[in-house]
Amino acid sequence: MTQPDASRKTTPVDETPTHQVDTEGYWRANIRLITILLVIWFSVSYVPVFFVEQLNQITILTGFPLGYYMGSQGSLIVFVLLVFYYAWRMGRLDREYGLEEE
Numbered sequence: 001m002t003q004p005d006a007s008r009k010t011t012p013v014d015e016t017p018t019h020q021v022d023t024e025g026y027w028r029a030n031i032r033l034i035t036i037l038l039v040i041w042f043s044v045s046y047v048p049v050f051f052v053e054q055l056n057q058i059t060i061l062t063g064f065p066l067g068y069y070m071g072s073q074g075s076l077i078v079f080v081l082l083v084f085y086y087a088w089r090m091g092r093l094d095r096e097y098g099l100e101e102e
């Protein structure tokens with residue numbers, strides 16, 4: 001584990017003065033993750049609407065048009081996956097920055 005840069009803001013996590021957390025780096029990583037996941041969410045929610053005619057040319061499963069499937073089921077599946085990925089990735093970030101719960 002690397003030592004935090006002395007010029008960065010750090011916050012003591014517990015009573016021992018040797019345990020410092022790079023809060024600036026943690027929030028930068030958190031905001032980057034949220035931004036990426038919001039772009040994916042936006043893309044899955046709104047982009048298929050613009051291409052619905054082309055997507056409906058493709059059929060999946062038992063003959064459902066892909067445009068219909070993305071609106072009724074596909075986007076919901078992606079949303080749930082995004083929530084689980086965010087929780088998993090934030091757990092890793094917490095451990096990386098020494099903020100995991102005990």
